Amino acid sequence: MGVIKDKQTSLGTVYERYDSNNELIQKFGAIGFIKESPEKKMTYFIITDLNGKLIDDANIYLNEKIGDKKYKKRESAFSALKIFFSFLKLVHIDNPQNITNSDIRNLQLFLEGGKKEGEIWNVDLQIRRYNQTYNTYLNVYRDFLDKMYGMTNSPLFETTKTGITVGNGFFAHAQKESKERYKANKKVGEQKSVPKYIKPYQYEKIMAVVEDSYGLREKVIIDLMYNYGLRIGEVLGLTFEDIEPSYKDGYYNLIIRDRLTDKPTQRGKGVMTPTSVDDYENNNYTNEGNHLGYQAVLIEEEMAEFLQEYIDESRDDILLSRSPIKRENLKNKARADRVGTIPLLNNENQYIFLNHQHYTPLTQAGWGYVLRGIFKKAGIHVDKGTKSTNLSHRFRHAYAMKHKGKGILELQRLLRHSNPYSCEVYYNPDDEDQVELLEKNHKRNKEDFYGDDSK
Structure with missing residues (x-):
């Protein structure tokens, strides 16, 4: 059984497939670039194969079907579709409409990344996508298949009902409500406390x-x-x-x-x-x-x-x-x-x-890739479960926390905010801070009750 490996380039990821004798048998991928058009006031997301040939369906979707969406949404779709069309090259599918249910299951394994054993080939990929990113990319594929080909009958679209408990307050009457979710999506648990700023x-x-x-x-x-x-x-x-x-x-x-x-x-x-x-x-x-x-x-x-x-x-x-x-x-x-x-x-x-x-x-x-490497070498935890935390913004939160003793108006001036109340989000204590605060309060209460023996 062979293995698939990846290499990072400035335009995207290039994949290499090796046989059981470690001989290279296939090089594939979909790469891309972003181009500004000041005349049309438009940002174009362009995807090509490794030979520079335009992948028309991907580009029509990115620049016409969702061309009026926000930049971040289009950028996420851009990243997702490069992986999707790389996978199609792997399984030698020229037309996305020909993708089978079996292909969809292999796509999910390919998308997840990391190091895993599959039925046809193993993957040994540098990137391991967290559940939230994985689900986001699957949502892109659903929208792409629907908007471009009217395809809604693959396993990607199958849903299931789940029960959730709702209620207000500790003594509220809890009720069970049903909610639909896609079967292919992974469960995203509540994110636990992680460092919110650089100490x-x-x-x-x-x-x-x-x-x-x-x-x-x-x-x-x-x-x-x-x-x-x-x-x-x-x-x-x-x-x-x-x-x-x-x-x-x-x-x-x-x-x-x-x-x-x-x-x-x-x-x-x-x-x-x-x-x-x-x-x-x-x-x-x-x-x-x-x-x-x-x-x-x-x-x-x-x-x-x-x-x-x-x-x-x-x-x-x-x-x-x-x-x-x-x-x-x-x-x-x-x-x-x-x-x-x-x-x-x-x-x-x-x-x-x-x-x-x-x-x-x-x-x-590019900077995010460098910063993740720095954090890893420094032994600082990056994320748990998702990549939703902006790593660079943790430094700005640190800047705010260093000045938290100042008044709200002074903090507003330092952070260059138009509204002082928008600065409140920067008071973001983590578990360590909260333990320290509890200990200080406990000590203060004890001194108030028993008196300070040090005086």
Whole structure:
């Protein structure tokens, strides 16, 4: 019996099938890329086979059938369909309408990932999908088969009724209600308490791993989130001209603003998103404030020096001379609109953080892959049951928790929120915090009752 293995690339996953003698007998996969069309104000998700041939049905679904859906929903469908069409290549099915019930069962095994034994072949895949992601992708397949071919008669669509208990309060009368769920879906239990933010000792572990196995890029990105409260989209949207000297000696301002050249995952929150170049001259766009043109985050000079050091290191002429493709990508694909006034070399503006391999702007997906590796090496638990927790956002929660002693208005200012009450979500104690709080309260109550013997 053979085995299927996977390799991660910048465009997607490539699969290799080996026979029982460990000889490669099949290389397959579906890869893709995302393309912006400023003229049509549309984001296109494109899927191809390994030879670059467009997979028409997948692209029609992504860009026509669900083209008006939110970015995250389309991005999830994009990821799911790359796996689906990779599987079709594995079982030599050219038309999804020809998929059989037996194929569906093998698809589920393939989708789950990890290391498993199957009836026809074994899988030894790096990615092991959690139940929530698995169910989300199955929902994509149902919608795809229904919208594209009117197919609703496969095992994917079979449902079963389950009983659930409902009631209000401890003394409420409980009632049994029935609810339908898809048989193919996996049970998603209640997520148990996991670290909601990065604690100081975890930050030290993370930075030790970065120091040992990573580079300046990872150090700078993590510090911007942990010590200054930036969201990952705001970090990835930073450009050369967004580092401005402050009127206060020894400090700089990071300017958080949106550009037409930004991808959706490079945008800030609470700032104006331009829709045309004319907006760059708009008074709202050129003013600072919530829901105006930009926000400013004060950073120490040392942080600004680290940023400049990374820029110099990543744009080193000797390094770029060895790779004309990197130089070309840096010039054309890393370019950002020039909207500020500070002097720049050759008046060229670029996104600061780059993908090491291609020298295109670093994406959230690419950064997420790196961060998961850092967390793993640092021995920090990532998720239980689902991937719903935004790993990067844990650093922003840490920033908020470090300042939780401040008043709500001060916390609002630090987090750059328009509403002070929206800051309450950042008070997110985990089990360890709650135990510590209980112990403090218990000690305080004991002292109040018996008196403090230490006085």
